[in-house]
Amino acid sequence: xxxxxxxxxxxxxxxxxxxxxxxxxxxxxxxxxxxxxxxxxxxxxxxxxxxxxxxxxxxxxxxxxxxxxxxxxxxxxxxxxxxxxxxxxxxxxxxxxxxxxxxxxxxxxxxxxxxxxxxxxxxxxxxxxxxxxxxxxxxxxxxxxxxxxxxxxxxxxxxxxxxxxxxxxxxxxxxxxxxxxxxxxxxxxxxxxxxxxxxxxxxxxxxxxxxxxxxxxxxxxxxxxxxxxxxxxxxxxxxxxxxxxxxxxxxxxxxxxxxxxxxxxxxxxxxxxxxxxxxxxxxxxxxxxxxxxxxxxxxxxxxxxxxxxxxxxxxxxxxxxxxxxxxxxxxxxxxxxxxxxx
Amino acid sequence: xxxxxxxxxxxxxxxxxxxxxxxxxxxxxxxxxxxxxxxxxxxxxxxxxxxxxxxxxxxxxxxxxxxxxxxxxxxxxxxxxxxxxxxxxxxxxxxxxxxxxxxxxxxxxxxxxxxxxxxxxxxxxxxxxxxxxxxxxxxxxxxxxxxxxxxxxxxxxxxxxxxxxxxxxxxxxxxxxxxxxxxxxxxxxxxxxxxxxxxxxxxxxxxxxxxxxxxxxxxxxxxxxxxxxxxxxxxxxxxxxxxxxxxxxxxxxxxxxxxxxxxxxxxxxxxxxxxxxxxxxxxxxxxxxxxxxxxxxxxxxxxxxxxxxxxxxxxxxxxxxxxxxxxxxxxxxxxxxxxxxxxxxxxxxxxxxxxxxxxxxxxxxxxxxxxxxxxxxxxxxxxxxxxxxxxxxxxxxxxxxxxxxxxxxxxxxxxxxxxxxxxxxxxxxxxxxxxxxxxxxxxxxxxxxxxxxxxxxxxxxxxxxxxxxxxxxxxxxxxxxxxxxxxxxxxxxxxxxxxxxxxxxxxxxxxxxxxxxxxxxxxxxxxxxxxxxxxxxxxxxxxxxx
Numbered sequence: 001x002x003x004x005x006x007x008x009x010x011x012x013x014x015x016x017x018x019x020x021x022x023x024x025x026x027x028x029x030x031x032x033x034x035x036x037x038x039x040x041x042x043x044x045x046x047x048x049x050x051x052x053x054x055x056x057x058x059x060x061x062x063x064x065x066x067x068x069x070x071x072x073x074x075x076x077x078x079x080x081x082x083x084x085x086x087x088x089x090x091x092x093x094x095x096x097x098x099x100x101x102x103x104x105x106x107x108x109x110x111x112x113x114x115x116x117x118x119x120x121x122x123x124x125x126x127x128x129x130x131x132x133x134x135x136x137x138x139x140x141x142x143x144x145x146x147x148x149x150x151x152x153x154x155x156x157x158x159x160x161x162x163x164x165x166x167x168x169x170x171x172x173x174x175x176x177x178x179x180x181x182x183x184x185x186x187x188x189x190x191x192x193x194x195x196x197x198x199x200x201x202x203x204x205x206x207x208x209x210x211x212x213x214x215x216x217x218x219x220x221x222x223x224x225x226x227x228x229x230x231x232x233x234x235x236x237x238x239x240x241x242x243x244x245x246x247x248x249x250x251x252x253x254x255x256x257x258x259x260x261x262x263x264x265x266x267x268x269x270x271x272x273x274x275x276x277x278x279x280x281x282x283x284x285x286x287x288x289x290x291x292x293x294x295x296x297x298x299x300x301x302x303x304x305x306x307x308x309x310x311x312x313x314x315x316x317x318x319x320x321x322x323x324x325x326x327x328x329x330x331x332x333x334x335x336x337x338x339x340x341x342x
Numbered sequence: 343x344x345x346x347x348x349x350x351x352x353x354x355x356x357x358x359x360x361x362x363x364x365x366x367x368x369x370x371x372x373x374x375x376x377x378x379x380x381x382x383x384x385x386x387x388x389x390x391x392x393x394x395x396x397x398x399x400x401x402x403x404x405x406x407x408x409x410x411x412x413x414x415x416x417x418x419x420x421x422x423x424x425x426x427x428x429x430x431x432x433x434x435x436x437x438x439x440x441x442x443x444x445x446x447x448x449x450x451x452x453x454x455x456x457x458x459x460x461x462x463x464x465x466x467x468x469x470x471x472x473x474x475x476x477x478x479x480x481x482x483x484x485x486x487x488x489x490x491x492x493x494x495x496x497x498x499x500x501x502x503x504x505x506x507x508x509x510x511x512x513x514x515x516x517x518x519x520x521x522x523x524x525x526x527x528x529x530x531x532x533x534x535x536x537x538x539x540x541x542x543x544x545x546x547x548x549x550x551x552x553x554x555x556x557x558x559x560x561x562x563x564x565x566x567x568x569x570x571x572x573x574x575x576x577x578x579x580x581x582x583x584x585x586x587x588x589x590x591x592x593x594x595x596x597x598x599x600x601x602x603x604x605x606x607x608x609x610x611x612x613x614x615x616x617x618x619x620x621x622x623x624x625x626x627x628x629x630x631x632x633x634x635x636x637x638x639x640x641x642x643x644x645x646x647x648x649x650x651x652x653x654x655x656x657x658x659x660x661x662x663x664x665x666x667x668x669x670x671x672x673x674x675x676x677x678x679x680x681x682x683x684x685x686x687x688x689x690x691x692x693x694x695x696x697x698x699x700x701x702x703x704x705x706x707x708x709x710x711x712x713x714x715x716x717x718x719x720x721x722x723x724x725x726x727x728x729x730x731x732x733x734x735x736x737x738x739x740x741x742x743x744x745x746x747x748x749x750x751x752x753x754x755x756x757x758x759x760x761x762x763x764x765x766x767x768x769x770x771x772x773x774x775x776x777x778x779x780x781x782x783x784x785x786x787x788x789x790x791x792x793x794x795x796x797x798x799x800x801x802x803x804x805x806x807x808x809x810x811x812x813x814x815x816x817x818x819x820x821x822x823x824x825x826x827x828x829x830x831x832x833x834x835x836x837x838x839x840x841x842x843x844x845x846x847x848x849x850x851x852x853x854x855x856x857x858x859x860x861x862x863x864x865x866x867x868x869x870x871x872x873x874x875x876x877x878x879x880x881x882x883x884x885x886x887x888x
Contacts, residue, residue, distance in 0.1 A: 140413075140416075140417045140420060141407060141409050141413060141414075141417060141430075141431045142417050142420070142421055142427060142430035142431055143430075144430075252356075261430065262420075262421055262422070262426075262764060262765065263354070263423065263426055263478075264421070264422045264423065264426075264760070264761050264762050264763065264764030264765065265764065265765060267354075267491070267761075267762045268762050268763070268766075268792070270357055271357075272355055272356045272357060272358075273355050304416075304420070307413070307416045307417075310412075310413075311413060314410065
C-alpha cells in the first residue's frame with residue numbers, strides 16, 4: 001500500500017497533512033513552521049509561527065507582534081500526527097532544516113543552507129531522511145566557493161588598500177546574514193566599521209540575543225564620515241551607487257555574493273570588486289549534502305531547478321521540481337524587507 | 343602570463359578610467375617587450391588564429407570536469423562566456439607556470455601543427471598549470487573576442503603615458519596591417535618609419551549625434567553640411583602605385599571591392615580619402631542589403647559585381663601630394679578634394695559627396711527631412727575650420743540623423759544575452775498581427791534600461807510557453823515600440839521585410855496586444871520608405887557606420 005506523502009505541495013506552500021501545518025508558506029495560514037527569517041521564507045500574516053529561539057528575534061523585529069512558539073535545535077515536538085524537529089542549516093543565525101517524521105517516514109525541508117562553518121551561525125548538520133527538499137540556487141558546476149578564510153583575506157586586503165589610498169571601502173551585503181558574516185570575520189584592526197541603518201537594525205537585534213559582533217557605527221544624517229577615516233562601510237546592496245553614498249567622498253565599491261563568481265554579473269553590477277561569498281551551498285556542497293541525507297527522493301525548490309533535477313536523475317535519484325515562491329540569493333531583485341533604509 | 347593576468351585583474355576590478363590607464367601604463371613600462379606588443383595587438387582587436395575548435399574545447403572541458411556534456415552546455419548560456427565557463431568548471435590546477443603571455447600564445451599557435459590527440463594533451467596540460475584567471479585568459483586567447491574593459495583609445499592613452507609619445511601620433515602608428523609577427527614593439531611604437539607601411543590609414547574622426555538644436559552651435563555660415571550616407575565608412579589609401587581600402591573598424595577590405603582598383607587611374611600617389619563605400623546604381627545608393635552581400639564575400643563573382651557595384655563617396659581629403667593635411671581647416675581640405683575628385687569622369691569609382699547649400703538652419707532641417715528619399719540617414723555638420731581629429735570628439739563635427747521609423751510589435755521569443763548581459767533575457771523576437779496569427783519580423787537587443795531588462799527577465803522566466811534550445815517562446819503579452827532606420831523587401835523573411843538597425847525604443851505598458859501593428863501596416867511602411875531592389879540576404883545586421 002502506498003503511503004500518504006509526509007508533505008504535499010500546495011499553492012500556499014509546503015504542507016504537512018498529518019500535522020496540519022505549513023513550512024515557509026507564502027500565503028497566510030493557520031500554523032507556519034519557519035526555517036529562517038529572510039523575507040521569502042518568513043512572511044507576514046500567519047496566525048501561529050514556530051521557529052528556533054535564535055531565529056525568533058529577527059522575525060519579531062521584521063514581522064511585528066506575531067504569535068511565535070520556539071523549538072530549540074534537536075528537540076522533538078509532536079504536532080498532530082507528525083514529529084517535528086529543527087536542525088542547523090548554517091545559512092544565517094537561527095536558520096534551520098525542518099525534520100518531519102510521520103509513521104516512521106522522514107522528510108527534511110532544508111530551507112536555505114550552506115555547508116561551510118562561517119563563524120557566525122550554528123554549523124550545518126546533515127540529517128538522514130527518506131525525502132529531502134532542497135534549494136539549488138547555485139546548482140550548476142560553475143559555482144564553487146573558495147574557503148571563507150581566503151575570501152575574507154581578499155576583503156581585508158581590499159579594505160587595507162582603500163584605507164591606505166584614502167578611499168572609503170563600501171561593501172554591499174544583505175542586511176541579515178551576509179553583513180554580520182563579514183562583520184564577524186574581517187580584521188577589525190584595519191579601521192572602524194560603519195553600517196547602513198537597515199543593517200545596524202539587524203545587528204542590534206542579533207546583539208540583544210547574545211551574538212557577539214564587533215563594534216560598529218551607524219551611518220546617520222548627523223554623522224560625519226570624515227571623523228572615521230579608513231572605514232569599511234557595510235551597506236545594503238540597493239544602497240550602492242545611490243546618493244546615500246555621496247557622504248563618503250571617494251569610494252571603492254565591493255559586492256559580496258555567490259553571483260560574483262560570474263564575471264558578466266559582476267560587471268553588470270558595476271561594483272569595483274566582487275567577492276564570491278554566499279550563504280548558499282555551491283555545486284559540490286549541494287551534491288554532498290544530498291548524498292549525506294541518504295534520501296532517495298529529492299525535491300528541488302528554487303534555483304536552476306530543471307537542470308539540477310536532470311542531473312540528479314542521471315545520478316539515480318527520484319528527483320522532482322517543486323514550484324515555490326522562494327527566491328534564494330537574489331541579485332537583481334533584492335529582498336524588499338532588507339532594503340528598508342533609514 | 344602572471345603579469346598579464348595581474349593587469350587584467352587590475353583593469354577588471356575597477357570601473358574608473360584613471361586607475362585603468364595607470365595600470366596599463368605601468369604594464370607598458372615593465373612587462374616584457376613581446377608581451378607589450380601582444381597586449382597592444384589584443385586590445386586593438388588582433389588575436390592569434392584559432393587553432394582548436396570550440397566543440398573540442400567544450401568536450402575536453404566537460405570530460406576533465408567529470409560532468410556530462412549536456413550539463414556543460416546548459417551552464418554556458420548562464421555564464422554567458424565560453425572561455426569563462428570552461429575555466430569555472432575545471433578542477434583546480436595542480437602545477438604552476440612562469441611562462442609569459444607570448445610563450446602561451448606560441449603554444450596556442452603551435453597547436454595547428456599537431457594532431458587532435460596531441461592538441462588535447464597540450465590543452466589539458468595548460469589547464470592544469472594555470473591559475474583560475476590565467477586559465478580564463480588562456481581560453482580567451484583561443485576562442486577570441488578579447489575584451490578587457492579598455493577601449494583602443496584608453497590603451498593608446500596609457501601607451502602615450504608610458505612612452506611620452508603624443509596620443510594622436512600613437513593612434514596613427516598603431517593603425518594598419520601589422521601583427522605581432524610582422525613587427526616589434528620598437529618598430530611599431532618607438533621608432534616609427536611611415537614609409538615602412540604604405541597601407542597605413544589615419545585614425546578616423548567620428549562624430550557625436552546632435553541632440554540640441556543646431557542654432558545652439560552658431561551661425562550657419564560657419565558650417566558645411568553634407569549627406570550622411572548609409573554604407574561603410576572607409577579610407578581609400580593610394581601610395582606607391584598601390585591602393586588600400588580600410589573600414590573604420592580597421593579591417594583591410596581592398597580585395598572585397600576590386601572595382602576600386604580603378605581609382606589608381608584617376609588619383610595620384612600620396613592621396614588618402616575619407617569616404618563612404620556604397621553600393622551604387624542609377625545615381626542613388628542601392629539598398630544596404632546589396633552592400634551587405636558584398637561585405638560577406640572575399641572573392642566577388644561577376645554577377646554580383648554587376649548587380650551591386652560599389653563606389654566611394656568622398657567626404658574628406660587627409661593626405662594630398664604625400665602630405666598629411668589633417669591639421670588644415672575642413673574648408674581648405676574640402677576645396678582640395680573638389681579639385682581632385684570633382685571633375686572625375688563618371689567611370690571613376692570615386693565621387694564627390696556633394697555639400698548641401700543652406701543659408702539658415704530651417705532650410706537645412708527641411709533638406710534633412712528628405713534624407714530617406716536620398717537613401718541617406720541624415721546630414722553631417724562639419725565646422726569650416728575643423729581639423730581632422732582622431733577618434734570620437736565633440737564640437738566640430740555632428741551627425742544629425744533623421745528620426746527613426748517606429749512600429750508597435752509583440753514580443754514572442756526571448757533569449758539570454760552574453761557577457762555583461764549573461765543570465766538576463768535581452769535578445770527578443772517581435773511579431774506583428776496577421777489576422778489571428780503573429781508573424782515574426784525582427785529581432786532586437788538594445789534600447790531597454792537595465793531595470794527593464796531585469797523586469798522582463800523575471801517575466802520571461804514565469805511566462806515561458808516552450809523552449810527551443812536557448813530560445814524561449816513566451817506568452818504574447820507585451821508590446822514594444824521598435825525603432826529602425828530603414829525597411830526593405832526580403833523574400834527570405836517570413837514577413838517579407840527586413841529592418842535596418844532595429845531596437846526597442848519603448849516598452850508600451852499602455853498598449854494591449856490587440857493594438858499592436860499589423861503585417862499590413864508593415865507593408866504600407868515598405869511601400870512608403872522601402873528602397874527598390876530585392877536582395878536575397880538573410881539578415882540585416884548592424885554594421886559600424888558613421
